[in-house]
Amino acid sequence: MGILPIDTDILIIGGGAAGCFAAVEIYKKSPGCRVVVMEKAHIERSGCLAMGLNAINAYLHAGETPESYVAYVERQFEGIIRKDLVSSIVQGLNDAVKDVEKMGLPIEKNEDGTYKMRGKRSIRIFGERLKPILAEAVQKTPARVLNRVVATNFIYDGTRVGGAFGFGIRDGSFYVIRAKAVIVATGGASGIYKPHNTGEARHLLWYCPWNAGTGYAMGIRTGAEMTSFENRFIALRVKDVNAPTGTIAVGARSKQINARGEDYLECYYKHWGGNRCLTHHRLLATVEEKKIGRGPCYLDTTTLNETEERRLKEDFLNMNPQIILLWATKEMNPRKKPVEICGTEPFLVGGHCQAGYWVDKDRRTTIPGLYAAGEVAGGAPKKYVSGSWVEARIAATTALEDIKGMSLINTGEDTIQREKTRVLHPFTRKAGISPSEARERLQKIMDEYAGGISMNYALHEERLLEARRLLKSLKDRMKDLVAVNNYSLVEALECIDRIDVARVLVEHLIYRKETRWACYQTRLDYPEKDNRRWLVFVNSVYHPKTDEILMVERPLCS
Amino acid sequence: MSISIDETICNGCKGLPEARCERICPGDLCYRKENTKAAIRDQSACWTCACCVKECPVQAIELRLPFQICSNGSSLKARLKPDKTIWTVWDAEGHQEEFIIQAKWLKGD
Ligand code: SF4
Numbered sequence: 001m002g003i004l005p006i007d008t009d010i011l012i013i014g015g016g017a018a019g020c021f022a023a024v025e026i027y028k029k030s031p032g033c034r035v036v037v038m039e040k041a042h043i044e045r046s047g048c049l050a051m052g053l054n055a056i057n058a059y060l061h062a063g064e065t066p067e068s069y070v071a072y073v074e075r076q077f078e079g080i081i082r083k084d085l086v087s088s089i090v091q092g093l094n095d096a097v098k099d100v101e102k103m104g105l106p107i108e109k110n111e112d113g114t115y116k117m118r119g120k121r122s123i124r125i126f127g128e129r130l131k132p133i134l135a136e137a138v139q140k141t142p143a144r145v146l147n148r149v150v151a152t153n154f155i156y157d158g159t160r161v162g163g164a165f166g167f168g169i170r171d172g173s174f175y176v177i178r179a180k181a182v183i184v185a186t187g188g189a190s191g192i193y194k195p196h197n198t199g200e201a202r203h204l205l206w207y208c209p210w211n212a213g214t215g216y217a218m219g220i221r222t223g224a225e226m227t228s229f230e231n232r233f234i235a236l237r238v239k240d241v242n243a244p245t246g247t248i249a250v251g252a253r254s255k256q257i258n259a260r261g262e263d264y265l266e267c268y269y270k271h272w273g274g275n276r277c278l279t280h281h282r283l284l285a286t287v288e289e290k291k292i293g294r295g296p297c298y299l300d301t302t303t304l305n306e307t308e309e310r311r312l313k314e315d316f317l318n319m320n321p322q323i324i325l326l327w328a329t330k331e332m333n334p335r336k337k338p339v340e341i342c343g344t345e346p347f348l349v350g351g352h353c354q355a356g357y358w359v360d361k362d363r364r365t366t367i368p369g370l371y372a373a374g375e376v377a378g379g380a381p382k383k384y385v386s387g388s389w390v391e392a393r394i395a396a397t398t399a400l401e402d403i404k405g406m407s408l409i410n411t412g413e414d415t416i417q418r419e420k421t422r423v424l425h426p427f428t429r430k431a432g433i434s435p436s437e438a439r440e441r442l443q444k445i446m447d448e449y450a451g452g453i454s455m456n457y458a459l460h461e462e463r464l465l466e467a468r469r470l471l472k473s474l475k476d477r478m479k480d481l482v483a484v485n486n487y488s489l490v491e492a493l494e495c496i497d498r499i500d501v502a503r504v505l506v507e508h509l510i511y512r513k514e515t516r517w518a519c520y521q522t523r524l525d526y527p528e529k530d531n532r533r534w535l536v537f538v539n540s541v542y543h544p545k546t547d548e549i550l551m552v553e554r555p556l557c558s
Numbered sequence: 559m560s561i562s563i564d565e566t567i568c569n570g571c572k573g574l575p576e577a578r579c580e581r582i583c584p585g586d587l588c589y590r591k592e593n594t595k596a597a598i599r600d601q602s603a604c605w606t607c608a609c610c611v612k613e614c615p616v617q618a619i620e621l622r623l624p625f626q627i628c629s630n631g632s633s634l635k636a637r638l639k640p641d642k643t644i645w646t647v648w649d650a651e652g653h654q655e656e657f658i659i660q661a662k663w664l665k666g667d
């Protein structure tokens with residue numbers, strides 16, 4: 001396998017929503033800058049937006065102020081958010097959306113040209129081609145896009161990040177990309193927990209199955225400080241096909257009902273606010289109904305008329321075409337039968353929840369030379385796609401400022417060889433563990449000992465300690481991973497990344513001894529929210545030399 | 559089954575270094591077999607994202623759901639126009655429904 005060296009000014013890892021936006025932004029500000037975008041798939045259809053999107057859920061409508069917006073996010077997250085980060089996002093939301101509209105994204109409007117209000121902070125878009133539209137904007141810049149190159153580790157000289165290593169899935173090359181600044185924008189992590197669908201449907205996930213948490217894992221292995229991994233995300237979705245319930249609940253104003261036809265949030269969960277409860281209480285109530293025996297739960301779509309049904313289907317085709325197949329028979333028609341909903345397995349994301357790199361307000365991570373934007377950046381939940389664009393803009397601006405007068409770092413031959421050997425190791429083995437065996441083992445451990453679906457998401461110390469032990473021994477077995485071709489090598493590397501992420505996640509779950517975010521983080525042994533002790537961020541730093549994960553607490557800042 | 563490729567329609571994207579479905583699949587699952595027809599590497603790895611379905615210029619690929627999730631036998635195809643996406647759904651009873659959806663503003667719109 002040949003070594004392919006590339007030198008550039010700014011390297012963007014991940015050509016998703018944040019990565020594409022960052023590339024465009026850099027050229028807007030500094031046309032002479034050299035940018036490389038490293039993308040595991042193809043930027044036209046990669047990452048969590050590959051299928052499309054039908055709404056932008058972070059938008060500042062007239063009547064809402066940045067302060068009221070931040071207060072809303074703070075309430076949704078039980079008092080723990082980085083207000084400085086969320087506030088910087090809110091201020092840039094509308095401009096970012098305007099920019100993407102100019103690229104070609106159709107957005108529903110009022111007659112006066114303003115965007116039509118879909119929900120309090122939401123607008124309706126026709127985003128089936130959102131990713132191709134963003135990719136086209138990148139292709140108009142001189143940015144060099146490396147499709148089908150998967151990042152494996154940062155180039156790090158002990159003081160700063162100066163690029164990244166990558167494996168070329170098509171050409172089999174080993175990429176050594178040096179840069180003055182690196183923006184990590186890879187997305188969150190799916191596949192850590194056993195999925196709710198298995199067998200042939202094992203990849204019918206809410207989140208992109210190829211977002212393996214590599215961006216987190218590379219940061220962990222470099223010793224970057226990570227925050228709030230314990231703030232997992234579990235989506236309440238249309239059962240099996242994961243279509244967003246918001247499209248029905250917000251878009252079509254349907255109620256959540258249980259198997260008896262009761263509006264269960266209002267009937268039984270008034271103490272959490274009934275229909276106005278927090279997002280995670282909506283999920284918790286649905287889990288409770290199932291446990292009590294009043295499930296399954298549904299969204300009542302039987303009140304829709306024919307026009308509304310058609311509109312709903314169009315919205316889903318723009319984002320989740322699978323549900324259209326589910327509905328394509330008389331007895332499953334949503335006007336005849338309410339739509340069943342349930343929780344997915346847990347994911348780690350910084351866009352809905354706040355797992356990710358600990359960053360300063362300019363999106364510098366704790367490692368010089370490394371910046372984070374989008375799902376991998378922590379502390380700013382509910383940023384969704386538009387917030388990811390804003391973060392990309394901030395990270396790009398900071399990186400451009402910081403690289404002034406900066407030179408490339410020297411990469412020693414031994415560092416390159418060491419990483420190349422690590423990456424190719426699964427090719428050298430004739431027999432051993434297959435990537436699918438490793439994945440299934442990880443998912444089973446996490447499901448059973450770290451609060452997966454089979455445990456109704458609940459956690460407690462003894463099980464978590466067992467998860468810690470089992471993950472450590474699973475990690476030690478990963479030297480026996482076998483890959484037979486480039487495709488399975490990528491699968492093998494994903495397993496290693498997911499295990500590194502899962503180990504940090506479990507430490508976070510052990511550390512927070514209270515119940516802060518129901519379902520996302522429910523401790524059976526500490527069932528109460530404890531504001532006196534735990535109104536803090538739980539952060540972690542991994543030490544590669546000792547293989548230890550050190551926990552640190554950070555105070556809330558204003 | 560998540561996608562099904564009709565070999566009588568697939569032309570293998572002749573002349574292209576990489577087939578369109580192969581180029582686009584976010585999971586790197588599509589490839590060209592020796593007979594130049596497209597195939598999917600692993601049905602169980604499919605996200606059913608329909609990216610390949612949309613990308614195929616001759617509509618050789620249709621989206622289905624794995625049987626464990628849906629036994630309807632329904633299927634979905636798509637055609638891309640510069641500014642619109644046209645979807646066709648075949649339901650369990652054999653009816654066909656079409657959706658024409660704005661997907662992009664072209665310059666000058
Ligand atoms: S894109 Fe369509 S025609 Fe081209 S190889 Fe794939 S299935 Fe065949």
Ligand code: SF4
Pocket residue numbers: 560561582583584585586587588598603604605606607608609610611
């Ligand atoms: S539906 Fe999506 S994941 Fe499945 S083969 Fe096609 S492009 Fe790949």
